[in-house]
Amino acid sequence: MKPVIEVLKGDLTKVQADAIVNAANSSLLGGGGVDGAIHRAGGKQILDECIEIRNRQGKCKTGEAVVTSAGNLPAKYVIHTVGPVWNNNEEKSSTLLANCYINSLKLAESLDVKTIAFPNISTGIYHFPKELAAKIAIQEVQKFNTEKIEKIIFVCFDEENETIYDKLLKEKQ
Template identity: 45%
Template sequence: MPGFKFPNGVTVELIKGDITEVEADAIVNAANSYLEHGGGVAGAIVRKGGWVIQEESREWVRKYGPVPVGGVAVTSAGKLRAKYVIHAVGPRCGIEPIEKLDDAVTNSLRKAEELGLTSIAFPAISTGIFGCPYEDAARIMARAIRREAPGLKSVRRIIICLYGDEAFNVFNRVFNDELREYKTG
């Protein structure tokens, strides 16, 4: 499995699989602003983790309002292996600037740090129904991680969990290019 290690010990690994099966303190959900989890990664998280995740999401929106693009909200993870779900709102390509994906990744990492978590797993945010190309999303995610990882204190492990061969192959190539100086194998 492709891996990268920063001088401060933070590791980044790419895996192919189902994010609802990943063992991490938090998994990131590719969410919409209203935290309605009907399809894609969000739907899978609620199906596997339980309706409590949707209920907590609706409560969050009632309390704080819609999550802005690039912003995050946190709920429990229900029956998932994770402790938390960090709901990150990525951009809808062609509607919001794809650069907002950088904010979604950065804010997810900072929220994990604020919660004192040691591991976080990301999907390919904004590449599903939000329509962003794998190549662009991978480059933005890799650069955000490269910038943020050296400053992380509690987060030690960042997992990029990709569903399917095409996503995995594109992300693997882009991460190898963007993080080559930290490659471990």
């Protein structure tokens, strides 16, 4: 079964989904952009759980994913994944970004998630080229085989990303 893929422009912290994905930094302690917005909207419970994870395993490595509850958010879970900082090493950065999607989807599946919402990982302050990031994101979710996940939503913060995702998804149909 292939999940339905949707694109919308909006606020990830307000999306109705079983899980939302946080473009976290390796400290898991909140930051700017999506990460800061999720921690602010979700409340202290998310930070407390992130601290527990850090105490147990240390920082989260780039491309890896961990899960917390969603605190005050409408989702059940927040899957925190650390995207790569763009450094012009396209091959390495692309592999790490692909791992963010793969590991987040595997974790979501293990939690029996039916709907999952992704931000545009690494395209903000990490400066990953938006078009390349969208191609990787779409490619990874389209090739992910799942019996559990029914819907994947790409939540774009800005019109530029929304346009890129819409265009690429239309080309893939």
